[in-house]
Amino acid sequence: xxxxxxxxxxxxxxxxxxxxxxxxxxxxxxxxxxxxxxxxxxxxxxxxxxxxxxxxxxxxxxxxxxxxxxxxxxxxxxxxxxxxxxxxxxxxxxxxxxxxxxxxxxxxxxxxxxxxxxxxxxxxxxxxxxxxxxxxxxxxxxxxxxxxxxxxxxxxxxxxxxxxxxxxxxxxxxxxxxxxxxxxxxxxxxxxxxxxxxxxxxxxxxxxxxxxxxxxxxxxxxxxxxxxxxxxxxxxxxxxxxxxxxxxxxxx
Amino acid sequence: xxxxxxxxxxxxxxxxxxxxxxxxxxxxxxxxxxxxxxxxxxxxxxxxxxxxxxxxxxxxxxxxxxxxxxxxxxxxxxxxxxxxxxxxxxxxxxxxxxxxxxxxxxxxxxxxxxxxxxxxxxxxxxxxxxxxxxxxxxxxxxxxxxxxxxxxxxxxxxxxxxxxxxxxxxxxxxxxxxxxxxxxxxxxxxxxxxxxxxxxxxxxxxxxxxxxxxxxxxxxx
Numbered sequence: 001x002x003x004x005x006x007x008x009x010x011x012x013x014x015x016x017x018x019x020x021x022x023x024x025x026x027x028x029x030x031x032x033x034x035x036x037x038x039x040x041x042x043x044x045x046x047x048x049x050x051x052x053x054x055x056x057x058x059x060x061x062x063x064x065x066x067x068x069x070x071x072x073x074x075x076x077x078x079x080x081x082x083x084x085x086x087x088x089x090x091x092x093x094x095x096x097x098x099x100x101x102x103x104x105x106x107x108x109x110x111x112x113x114x115x116x117x118x119x120x121x122x123x124x125x126x127x128x129x130x131x132x133x134x135x136x137x138x139x140x141x142x143x144x145x146x147x148x149x150x151x152x153x154x155x156x157x158x159x160x161x162x163x164x165x166x167x168x169x170x171x172x173x174x175x176x177x178x179x180x181x182x183x184x185x186x187x188x189x190x191x192x193x194x195x196x197x198x199x200x201x202x203x204x205x206x207x208x209x210x211x212x213x214x215x216x217x218x219x220x221x222x223x224x225x226x227x228x229x230x231x232x233x234x235x236x237x238x239x240x241x242x243x244x245x246x247x248x249x250x251x252x
Numbered sequence: 253x254x255x256x257x258x259x260x261x262x263x264x265x266x267x268x269x270x271x272x273x274x275x276x277x278x279x280x281x282x283x284x285x286x287x288x289x290x291x292x293x294x295x296x297x298x299x300x301x302x303x304x305x306x307x308x309x310x311x312x313x314x315x316x317x318x319x320x321x322x323x324x325x326x327x328x329x330x331x332x333x334x335x336x337x338x339x340x341x342x343x344x345x346x347x348x349x350x351x352x353x354x355x356x357x358x359x360x361x362x363x364x365x366x367x368x369x370x371x372x373x374x375x376x377x378x379x380x381x382x383x384x385x386x387x388x389x390x391x392x393x394x395x396x397x398x399x400x401x402x403x404x405x406x407x408x409x410x411x412x413x414x415x416x417x418x419x420x421x422x423x424x425x426x427x428x429x430x431x432x433x434x435x436x437x438x439x440x441x442x443x444x445x446x447x448x449x450x451x452x453x454x455x456x457x458x459x460x461x462x463x464x465x466x467x468x469x470x471x472x473x
Contacts, residue, residue, distance in 0.1 A: 011421065011424055011425050012406075015399065015424075017405065042432060043428060043432075045377070046381060046431055046432070046435075047400050049381050050381070050385070050396070050400035051401065053282070053286075053378075053382065053401060054279065054283065054400075054402055055282075057278065057282035058278045058281070058282075059277045059278050059280075059281035060281075060291075060295065062295075063277070063281065063295045063298060063299065064274075064277055066299060067274055067277060067298070067299065067302045068274055070270075070299075070302060070303065070306060120292060124293070126296070126333075127334075145303070167300070167303060
């Protein structure tokens with residue numbers, strides 16, 4: 001076997017996938033050929049180093065917890081929802097308490113992990129798992145997939161249309177990710193249990209009978225409101241005034 | 253009563269199944285990280301994989317390889333939902349020059365027959381290799397991750413990505429050649445391989461002055 005022939009088999013050789021007859025032929029060539037021996041050495045080293053990369057990587061604890069609780073959540077959905085439900089008054093108080101005595105943060109300063117997460121999800125324009133112009137289709141798609149009741153809101157804002165939805169997360173909480181477009185701008189709405197709403201600083205405005213928290217990160221605006229046990233966080237490159245009216249006008 | 257007992261039995265089996273699935277989370281995450289090249293997207297990919305696996309648990313046959321089954325879901329979720337199509341274009345440009353790098357490797361190997369790797373590659377081999385892996389087109393990166401990070405057999409990989417074993421072998425071969433080529437590039441940049449020689453292999457003009465400068469630096473001048 002010459003070099004050219006040998007080289008065709010070197011990958012299978014280092015992978016241990018070469019048939020027995022050929023192993024001997026490759027070995028006998030490589031033993032007497034510095035060039036092929038060097039190539040085998042390099043291929044083995046690449047393989048070993050990559051295996052080491054795989055072996056030393058561990059999953060983040062947050063992910064492990066989320067995955068570990070997926071099955072339990074599905075089986076005992078109602079119980080868990082009941083146990084964690086936050087009374088409406090407490091949810092409203094949370095918004096107010098967090099804002100007391102804090103100056104509004106300058107624009108583009110990350111307000112909290114929630115704002116960052118919401119912007120992150122919005123900016124990536126991830127593929128949707130359910131596509132429909134009808135929010136009701138997403139509402140039924142989410143049944144049994146998250147441990148809280150999801151209803152895809154219909155936006156009353158002129159020029160708004162529903163695109164679809166996907167499963168997502170905000171910090172360690174499951175979230176329902178709804179995608180809309182408003183006058184050609186992508187708008188992402190994340191719905192997640194209010195217990196995960198952790199804001200520091202920020203601005204609260206009162207509009208249409210709702211408290212709306214405002215944030216901004218990486219050039220995207222974020223507006224958050226609470227309805228019952230659920231937080232609704234919307235992100236887009238639209239001006240914040242439009243995000244506020246979008247939240248106050250939506251029918252949940 | 254009978255139904256309740258069989259329901260309880262089914263629940264037990266499902267719990268057992270889900271627990272067995274979670275044991276592979278580190279391997280799935282390590283591969284997702286290399287596939288997506290982004291820790292947030294890697295977490296999403298793993299979470300999507302588990303959601304799909306748990307939903308499709310009836311489709312798993314006990315006694316078959318659970319890890320391979322999970323990786324099939326991971327790989328397909330990545331291919332369908334996460335990959336960037338834009339990377340595919342770069343591969344054509346690179347494939348045109350890759351055989352020439354073999355010659356560079358060859359010549360270096362002949363010259364440094366006693367300890368070729370030490371002579372050719374920088375001490376940042378691990379870092380360089382990971383950067384080179386990140387740079388691979390998706391099709392090649394997928395098979396390298398499955399074969400080398402996870403050690404799956406060609407046959408298993410072929411089943412996971414739904415293509416013939418021959419395709420797996422050729423993608424693996426070409427992916428590794430691109431890795432080798434990138435490692436030569438890094439070695440040239442680090443001044444460990446002479447640039448005129450690498451450039452001769454490429455048929456390009458050598459950045460001679462830069463190389464001279466590096467040589468002088470290397471000799472402590």
